[in-house]
Amino acid sequence: MSKTSKSSFKRSITPVSLDQYVPKVELKEYLKINDTIYEVDSKAENGMTFSRLLDYKYSDALKKMDPDHLVALVTEVIPNYSCLVFCPSKKNCENVAEMICKFLSKEYLKQREKEKQELIKNLKHIGNGHLCPVLKRTVPFGVAYHHSGLTSDERKLLEEAYSTGVLCLFTCTSTLAAGVNLPARRVILRAPYVAKEFLKRNQYKQMIGRAGRAGIDTVGESILILQEKDRQQVSALISRPLENCYSQLIQEFTKGIHTLFLSLIGLKIATNLGDIFHFMNGTFFGVQQKILLKEKSLWEVTVESLRYLTEKGLLQKDINDKSEEEFQCAFRITKLGRASFKGTIDLAYCDTLYKDLKKGLEGLVLENLLHLVYLTTPYDLVSQCVPDWMIYFRQLSQLSPAEQNVATLLGVSESFIGRKVSGQAIRKKVDKDIVNRLYLSFVLYTLLKETNVWSVSEKFNMPRGYIQNLLTGAASFSSCVLHFCEELEEFWVYRALLVELTKKLTYCVKAELIPLMEVTGVLEGRAKQLYSAGYKSLTHLANASPEVLIRTIDHLSRRQAKQIVSSAKMLLQEKAEALQEEVDELLRLPSDFPGVAASSLEKA
Structure with a gap:
């Protein structure tokens, strides 16, 4: 290759900035005080300059309902462009959405009317016939709220509708700013607070950053x-620099350094004190050690953390290690440590989990699922739980004798809850965490029986999104507890029980629907349709004709039908291969264990 061609080749692969292709979108920041809008201007003496006066003719009723002129501010943008209104709380999101819709023109109802009706129909379908009354009133205007009280299916539908312009306005909490790519022409911050906490600079920047996204819009503004x-x-908020970013390893040892050290030794990445200390020096925490560690050195923190894990019985010094130097002292993970590591159990709760499972062996109630559900209710949600004592009392009094036995074993009596309802003094001390955990167990237990988030939401007066998150957390924790028990021989009895319970918590449907829901693209509603149409097993579904499925199942596209049949075939093949491997393994046994192999093959 000639020199000329070489230089040409080099020029051809020179990196080019994407800014040449995606024009930058200017974001204008505004502040609203009373009827005046100010533009944020770093060159101005007080950080802002006068922009304009809001001169809208509000009726007395509207002035009373909307003192902040939200209706005026959003109607400058919607329905032609999108708008986000950040609110301090979930309840405020719903109230603001409803308030805005009360004063919107009837013309808004005509915008993409059929698509909004289809959205309402889909929301009702995924809710098994239930539809949030607030969304029922606001969606026809192209408005919806967005917060953690929604189920994941509701959020997905609403986000898709917003992205395609069917919805033009979201009233939302700050969580939307962090994890969802939903840009807007205008972003309005209802107040400089998240709940009762004043905004941080990075939170403010994250929220207003939703406005005017490159490649999607040409301009953006925040108010x-x-x-x-x-x-x-x-x-001060608009002028100060962004907050510094610090390592969080030091904040919570149980979730930070202790977990890290257990993982390092469990994975054999570092096993002696010197290697672990060397690893720590290379972390973000190690880089910031002079800033974060005031009274101790990194070496002292490392030694103390290893000592803590050893005292907790999660690590032990390697008996084969003959090194006399403390720096070369090696550690190995114990059975309890391996169980915690394999189960990814939060080290703050591994002691409690071990004791709960050990106590459960003394009198595990197997006449119902309540006891097992209690053992797999996530610990980290217990502290946030505030029981409604009247609902608690009602649930407790409706238990069968066998279910009552679980509450008795845990030390939660009907008389104790009765005293809490009436506000009487409690003489006998009862563990608050056990009481709260049992309450959450009632929620999960009811959900497993009824398999309907909406009815359980009404029964316990809890947001449906919270209940769904509780169910997801319980399914995940149940799987973690299963892996924990697999590493400890004494808990062999839990293994088969937790496999089935994890499935029930994961799918939360009637047992006959679980095999169908293992198929990609089949959720509860679709599983019910398939089961009613005669497709009652994975084999039936794998042998189905996509064309017949389309004619049999309502609202099923050809693409979805092909995906369901293809996924069912793949899943069936995987199960067949797993069984074949098991048979092959058994056939290899006769030379050493002929009796065992024969009996195993008979069972197979």
Whole structure:
């Protein structure tokens, strides 16, 4: 290759900035105080300059309902462009969405009317006939709320509708800013607060960053609504630099350094003190050690953490290690440590979990699922639980004798809950965590029996999104407890029980629907349709004709039908291969264990 061609080749692969192809979108920041809009201007003396006065003719009723002029601000943008209104709380999201719709023109109802009706129909379908009354009133106007109280299916439908322009306005909490790519022409911050906490600079930037996304829009603007009393704090907010980013390893040893060390030794990445200390020096925490560690050195923190794990029985010094130097002292993981590591159990709760499972062996109630559900209710949600004592009492009094036995074994009596309902003094001390955990277990137990998030939401007066998150957390924790028990021989009895319970918690449907829901693209509603149409097993589904499925099942596209049949065939093949491997393994046994192999093959 000639010199000329070489240089040409080099020029041809020179990296080119994407900014040449995706024009930058200017984001204009505004502040609203009373009727005045100010533009954020770093060159101005107080960080802002006058932009305009809001001059909207509000009726007395509208002034009372909307003192912040939200209706005026959003109607400058929607329905032609999208808008996000960030609210301090979940309840405020719903109230603001409803308030805005009360004062929107009837013309908004005509915008993409058929698509909005289809959205409502789909929301009702995924809710098994239930539809949130707030969404029922707001969606026809192209408005919806977005917060953790929604189920994942509801969020997915609403986000798709917003992305395609069927919905033009979301009232939402700050969580939307962090994890969902839903840009807008205008972003309005209802107040400079998240719940009761004043906004941090990085939170503010994250929220307003939803406005005017490159490649999607040509301009973006944000408006922060504030009261006169917050002017000084907001002035500091818009002018200060972003908060520094610090390692969180030191904040919570049980979730940070201790878990890290157990993983390092469990994976044999580092097994002696010197190697672990060397590893720590290379972490973000190690880089920041002079800033984060005021009283101790990194060496002392490393030694103390290893000592803690050893005292907890999760690690032990390697008996084969003959090194006299402390720096070369080697560690190995214990059975309990391996169980915690394999089960990814939070080390803050591994002691409690071990004791609960050990106590469960003394009187495990197997006449119902309640006891097992209690043992797989996530510990980290217990502290957030605030029971409704009247509902608690009602649930407890409706238990069967066998279910009552579980509460008795845990030390939660009907008389104790009765005293909590009536506000009487409690003489006998009862563990608050056990009481709260049992309450959450009732929620999960009811959900497994009824398999309907909406009815359980009404029964326990809890947001349906919270209940769905509780179920997801329990399914995940049940799997973790199963792996924990697999490493400890004494808990062999839990293994088969937890395999089935994990499936029940994962799918939360009637037992006959579980095999169908293992197929990709089949959720509860579709599984019910397939079961009713005669496809009652994986084999039936794998041998189905996509064309027949389309004619038999309502609202099933050709693409979906082909995907379901293909997925069922693949799953069936995987199960057949797993069984074949088991048979092959058994056939290899006769030379050493002829009696065992013969009896095993008979069972197979």
